Amino acid sequence: MKKFTEAEKQLLIVIGWLKSRYGLMAGMNVDGKASRSNLEKFGKVWIGKYLVDWSDAYRSLVANGYLLENNEDYLLTEKGNEARKELEITNPLWLYEYNNFFSIAEKSNAHALFCEKVYGKNLCQHGLADIFQLNKMLEVLGLTDSDRVLDLGCGNGFITEYLQEQTGAFFEGLDISEEAIGQARKRIEAKNEQLTFSVGNINRLDFNPQTFSAVVAIDTLYYVNNLEESLKKIIEIIKPNGQLGLFFTQWINNLEDKASLLPENTSLAMLLKKYNLKFTSFDLTEHEAEHWRKKVDVLEQLKPKFEKEGNLDLYNYRYSEAVRYADWDSSKRSRYLYHIRL
Numbered sequence: 001m002k003k004f005t006e007a008e009k010q011l012l013i014v015i016g017w018l019k020s021r022y023g024l025m026a027g028m029n030v031d032g033k034a035s036r037s038n039l040e041k042f043g044k045v046w047i048g049k050y051l052v053d054w055s056d057a058y059r060s061l062v063a064n065g066y067l068l069e070n071n072e073d074y075l076l077t078e079k080g081n082e083a084r085k086e087l088e089i090t091n092p093l094w095l096y097e098y099n100n101f102f103s104i105a106e107k108s109n110a111h112a113l114f115c116e117k118v119y120g121k122n123l124c125q126h127g128l129a130d131i132f133q134l135n136k137m138l139e140v141l142g143l144t145d146s147d148r149v150l151d152l153g154c155g156n157g158f159i160t161e162y163l164q165e166q167t168g169a170f171f172e173g174l175d176i177s178e179e180a181i182g183q184a185r186k187r188i189e190a191k192n193e194q195l196t197f198s199v200g201n202i203n204r205l206d207f208n209p210q211t212f213s214a215v216v217a218i219d220t221l222y223y224v225n226n227l228e229e230s231l232k233k234i235i236e237i238i239k240p241n242g243q244l245g246l247f248f249t250q251w252i253n254n255l256e257d258k259a260s261l262l263p264e265n266t267s268l269a270m271l272l273k274k275y276n277l278k279f280t281s282f283d284l285t286e287h288e289a290e291h292w293r294k295k296v297d298v299l300e301q302l303k304p305k306f307e308k309e310g311n312l313d314l315y316n317y318r319y320s321e322a323v324r325y326a327d328w329d330s331s332k333r334s335r336y337l338y339h340i341r342l
């Protein structure tokens with residue numbers, strides 16, 4: 001693939017996501033134009049402090065056939081779209097999203113309080129798994145100090161640390177966000193030899209076969225480029241008789257797809273069945289609906305604290321997500337913890 005400048009990468013990715021839920025959450029009209037001002041508004045929200053100047057990138061991407069400009073509306077050409085898809089594997093939009101999130105959340109007392117109230121303990125969580133759900137996973141996995149566990153998409157490692165302390169197992173945390181892994185390393189690694197962290201990509205897992213006795217993924221499988229490919233790779237790096245603990249929410253847009261909400265029919269379960277992986281599932285659907293409502297309530301209570309810290313952007317980021325999913329029709333969503341024993 002052509003080597004793009006950082007500005008070209010950002011612009012290609014942003015054009016790809018402007019007319020999507022990311023655009024909606026950034027307050028964009030998804031039927032609107034991909035004009036420079038709309039693209040840059042989107043960039044400010046999602047790329048945040050990593051945003052670079054795109055002036056040259058508009059010109060070079062048009063000149064090299066990746067973009068078309070039509071009446072102040074930028075469109076990806078077929079070549080541009082192919083390049084964007086490939087870029088998204090190693091440089092997805094949420095890489096910026098999570099680098100921004102962790103860089104601000106780690107230092108925010110309001111966010112710490114938010115996590116404590118919503119999740120039952122402040123572990124700088126971003127997903128949906130509260131202490132009840134994490135403990136449920138630990139109960140099901142029954143890890144001991146002879147286990148070697150990979151936490152896929154570990155964020156800044158507070159959750160991994162909690163799991164390690166509860167079990168005595170060796171944990172490796174992996175995340176695509178350099179910011180998150182930098183924080184985890186700085187805080188923990190020298191102090192706890194049973195924990196290690198690495199920057200890595202679930203789309204490009206690079207471990208020897210049979211490295212781990214267990215792999216957990218706490219609300220991270222939604223981000224993979226190809227779930228089937230990643231699942232095959234995950235299975236390869238687990239030892240015989242090893243296990244997997246996976247939190248997975250299935251959303252549908254259309255009630256005609258209702259059957260796919262059943263635990264044996266979610267997109268993850270279909271793959272588990274395809275590869276003859278026996279699983280048990282624990283239904284957390286109701287718990288999830290409650291979770292989003294609680295997030296909205298707690299955020300509203302804490303808004304003045306976020307404001308006082310100068311962290312209204314962080315507040316709005318968490319609030320827009322919470323409202324979106326609290327309002328989601330609960331007959332169009334299901335959530336499970338899957339336990340797989342190889």
Ligand SMILES: C[S@@+](CC[C@H](N)C(=O)[O-])C[C@H]1O[C@@H](n2cnc3c(N)ncnc32)[C@H](O)[C@@H]1O
Pocket residue numbers: 094098124125126127128129152153154155156159174175176177180200201202203218219220223224
């Ligand atoms: C919803 S958050 C969940 C974080 C944490 N497990 C939790 O439950 O709070 C998703 C995490 O996955 C990471 N992530 C997203 N895509 C990834 C990828 N391709 N490879 C590794 N980590 C990824 C993000 O950086 C983020 O930390």
